[in-house]
Amino acid sequence: MSQQDQPAADQRPAIATRTMDIVVALVILVLGAIVVYDSHRLGSSWGDDGPQSGYFPFYIGILLCLSSVGTLIQTLRAGVAPDEGFATREQLKLVLTVLVPALVYVLCVQYVGIYLASAAYIAVFMVWLGKYPWWKSLAIGIGVTVSLFFMFEVWFKVPLFKGTLDPLSFLGY
Amino acid sequence: MLELSALFHGFAVVLSPYNLVLMMVGIVLGVIIGVLPGLGGANGVAILLPLTFTMPPTSAIIMLSCIYWGALFGGAITSILFNIPGEPWSVATTFDGYPLAQQGRAGEALTASFTSSFVGALVAVIMITFLAPLVAGFALKFGPPEFFAVYLLTFCSFIGMGKGSAFKTLASMMLGFALAAVGMDNVTGKLRLIFGFTDLMRGFDFLIAVIGLFGIGEILLSMEEGLSFTGKSAKMNMKVVLETWKKLPRYWMTSVRSSLIGIWMGITPGGATPASFMSYGVAKRMSPNGKNFGKGELEGVIAPETAAHAAGTSALLPMLALGIPGSPTAAVLLGGLLIWGLQPGPLLFVEQKDFVWGLIASMYLGNIAGLIVVLTCVPFFAAILRVPFSIIAPIIIVICAIGAYTVHGAMLDIWFMMMFGVVGYAFKKLDYPLAPLVLALVLGDRAEDSFRQSMLISQGSPAIFMSNWLVGGITSLAIVLLVWPLVSRGLAMLRARAT
Numbered sequence: 101m102s103q104q105d106q107p108a109a110d111q112r113p114a115i116a117t118r119t120m121d122i123v124v125a126l127v128i129l130v131l132g133a134i135v136v137y138d139s140h141r142l143g144s145s146w147g148d149d150g151p152q153s154g155y156f157p158f159y160i161g162i163l164l165c166l167s168s169v170g171t172l173i174q175t176l177r178a179g180v181a182p183d184e185g186f187a188t189r190e191q192l193k194l195v196l197t198v199l200v201p202a203l204v205y206v207l208c209v210q211y212v213g214i215y216l217a218s219a220a221y222i223a224v225f226m227v228w229l230g231k232y233p234w235w236k237s238l239a240i241g242i243g244v245t246v247s248l249f250f251m252f253e254v255w256f257k258v259p260l261f262k263g264t265l266d267p268l269s270f271l272g273y
Numbered sequence: 274m275l276e277l278s279a280l281f282h283g284f285a286v287v288l289s290p291y292n293l294v295l296m297m298v299g300i301v302l303g304v305i306i307g308v309l310p311g312l313g314g315a316n317g318v319a320i321l322l323p324l325t326f327t328m329p330p331t332s333a334i335i336m337l338s339c340i341y342w343g344a345l346f347g348g349a350i351t352s353i354l355f356n357i358p359g360e361p362w363s364v365a366t367t368f369d370g371y372p373l374a375q376q377g378r379a380g381e382a383l384t385a386s387f388t389s390s391f392v393g394a395l396v397a398v399i400m401i402t403f404l405a406p407l408v409a410g411f412a413l414k415f416g417p418p419e420f421f422a423v424y425l426l427t428f429c430s431f432i433g434m435g436k437g438s439a440f441k442t443l444a445s446m447m448l449g450f451a452l453a454a455v456g457m458d459n460v461t462g463k464l465r466l467i468f469g470f471t472d473l474m475r476g477f478d479f480l481i482a483v484i485g486l487f488g489i490g491e492i493l494l495s496m497e498e499g500l501s502f503t504g505k506s507a508k509m510n511m512k513v514v515l516e517t518w519k520k521l522p523r524y525w526m527t528s529v530r531s532s533l534i535g536i537w538m539g540i541t542p543g544g545a546t547p548a549s550f551m552s553y554g555v556a557k558r559m560s561p562n563g564k565n566f567g568k569g570e571l572e573g574v575i576a577p578e579t580a581a582h583a584a585g586t587s588a589l590l591p592m593l594a595l596g597i598p599g600s601p602t603a604a605v606l607l608g609g610l611l612i613w614g615l616q617p618g619p620l621l622f623v624e625q626k627d628f629v630w631g632l633i634a635s636m637y638l639g640n641i642a643g644l645i646v647v648l649t650c651v652p653f654f655a656a657i658l659r660v661p662f663s664i665i666a667p668i669i670i671v672i673c674a675i676g677a678y679t680v681h682g683a684m685l686d687i688w689f690m691m692m693f694g695v696v697g698y699a700f701k702k703l704d705y706p707l708a709p710l711v712l713a714l715v716l717g718d719r720a721e722d723s724f725r726q727s728m729l730i731s732q733g734s735p736a737i738f739m740s741n742w743l744v745g746g747i748t749s750l751a752i753v754l755l756v757w758p759l760v761s762r763g764l765a766m767l768r769a770r771a772t
Contacts, residue, residue, distance in 0.1 A: 117702075117703070120699070120702070120703060121703055124699060124700075124703055124705075125444075128444050128448065131448070131451065132447070132451075134466070135451045135454070135466065138465065138466050138468070139465075142458075142463055142465060146733050150725065150728065150729045151725050151728050151729070151733075152461070153458040153460075153461045153463040153465055154465070155725070155728075156454070156721040156724055156725065157450075157451065157454040157465060157466070160447050160450045160451050160454065161447075161451065163443060163447045164444065164447040164448065164451060166443075167440045167441070167443035167444035167447060168440075168444060170438075170439075170440030170443070171438065171440045171441055171444065174438060174440060186702055186703075187497065187702070191497040194496050194497055195493050195496055195497050195698070197496070198492060198493060198496045198666060198670075199493060199694075199695070201667075202489070202670050202691065202694075203691060205667075205670065205671075205674070206674065206687050206688060206691055209674065209684070209687060210684060214671075214674065214675060214678065218671040218674075218675075221667055221670075221671065222664075222667045222668060222671065225663060225666065225667040226663055226664055226667070229663040230661055230663030230664060232663075240664060244668055244671070248671075248675065252675070252679070256324050256327075257327075258323060258324065258679050259682070260675060260678060260679070261678050261682075261684055261687075
């Protein structure tokens with residue numbers, strides 16, 4: 101991270117590490133509680149034929165909760181330290197510019213399948229973030245996808261997801 | 274010399290044209306994976322694993338392990354030329370590698386790094402050749418309590434030897450175990466932790482976790498740093514290589530020391546990354562040129578690279594001999610064994626001689642091939658990194674998605690991969706270690722099985738883990754490792770009070 105002399109608004113931490121630490125520890129606590137609850141429901145003790153299904157996960161859940169409480173205590177006792185923060189606004193923005201299109205991409209895969217979604221995703225990403233001319237981006241997107249098609253579908257005979265709408269069904273794969 | 278004849282048999286297995294081609298393909302793919310940000314040894318192997326489902330297991334493991342060697346080599350290229358560690362274990366290589374490149378001595382640094390990687394791997398493979406059969410023979414005596422004690426030892430050493438918060442290591446590990454428990458209980462047939470979602474019945478596959486945590490998580494992290502790749506160019510020719518080789522014997526002591534550190538950290542689940550840092554630190558302290566470290570000292574490249582490769586290679590020893598992987602990549606290879614229908618564990622050495630010795634022989638040949646490939650093709654691999662991030666990033670995400678899909682042919686797994694990606698990003702930033710999570714996810718079911726079987730033998734008494742000298746010894750060692758941070762902190766406090 102490059103700290104300028106006068107930190108711009110974008111350089112300030114958007115989230116403190118401490119906050120994030122607490123949030124993650126709480127999530128882990130909840131997960132631990134879920135594991136303990138479900139293991140208890142399945143039976144966490146000794147049945148007629150030996151240990152029941154929840155016997156082992158029950159203790160895993162307990163340890164998960166303990167580790168979370170440990171982290172919480174450590175974080176709270178450490179106090180508010182002037183650290184560089186979990187991520188600055190600028191960083192968060194950059195991460196989201198990758199994450200959000202990636203999520204949209206997965207959503208598209210769900211409907212139109214891996215091939216069409218990938219070609220579109222690579223092309224759009226290049227135009228949008230790389231500022232490439234659209235014809236170049238489209239060529240690379242389609243080129244990569246076609247080579248993937250040959251590698252998986254034709255050579256290794258591993259079928260990839262065609263999407264619920266299956267727009268490429270006319271190709272016969 | 275039973276091992277030697279077995280080894281020659283292994284060479285005979287490897288030296289078929291089909292296997293040699295796969296070996297070269299593996300090495301080249303591995304170096305590319307090692308060079309690219311977001312693709313590393315563990316998730317690279319995980320993504321390519323589905324392509325090997327139809328291959329004979331021996332050929333499959335040869336190709337996948339060669340990808341691993343390639344990735345180990347590849348990490349050094351980006352560290353030295355671009356000051357960007359392509360892999361976590363090559364961070365220490367940037368300290369002296371990049372300054373050397375800035376001085377125009379990139380060729381020298383690369384040659385030294387590749388050669389010492391090779392030396393580290395070679396020492397580790399020789400160690401595996403002779404030690405692994407012994408360990409496996411010894412482990413044939415193990416029953417369920419002993420196996421559980423070894424699992425305990427593995428996981429306790431993560432907590433005891435980890436650098437960060439012990440609670441975070443524990444949390445990451447237990448999360449792995451909890452995820453492993455999701456789905457059908459293979460003993461009673463009951464459904465666990467699925468809360469009515471039938472899609473969860475299959476459970477979480479660790480390959481998906483590896484691709485998400487390491488692949489997507491890494492892409493998010495490198496995006497955050499706003500990477501711009503501006504690298505030094507390397508002039509590599511026979512003259513530079515030979516001249517560097519002439520200098521290397523001078524540092525034999527560093528090589529020996531680093532190899533030993535690497536082997537130790539690889540067998541215990543420390544892994545290649547801490548091994549490289551530790552070896553760099555030790556070399557800095559012991560070397561007469563220690564004060565020049567960080568300014569471009571050849572020894573500062575040799576030490577971490579030797580150790581990283583020795584550790585990466587010897588991580589396969591516990592995987593082969595005991596069925597317990599020493600690193601995330603070894604864990605992925607272990608997952609491969611299960612998929613190809615092989616039962617990991619000490620019996621592998623008895624029942625699958627072709628497979629085991631073919632793999633060990635391919636380690637020798639793979640590293641020689643790797644050394645030749647990287648020494649001759651550096652400019653080509655460096656050119657890959659000059660491809661702008663806005664082209665590479667979406668392509669890597671697409672490859673990760675395809676990798677996640679092909680594991681089970683399930684669309685839902687791509688969503689899980691994205692979820693693991695976000696988790697990986699957050700965990701990395703908050704210093705939660707990822708390796709314990711992956712290892713727990715891989716070993717979860719087997720650890721639980723051996724725990725249950727032990728409990729059945731003893732009718733529910735944990736005293737079985739102390740019942741004889743063997744299991745008692747392993748368990749005690751595990752407990753010592755577990756409480757070691759507390760002990761050392763206590764000692765430090767006492768010492769502080771005394772002064």
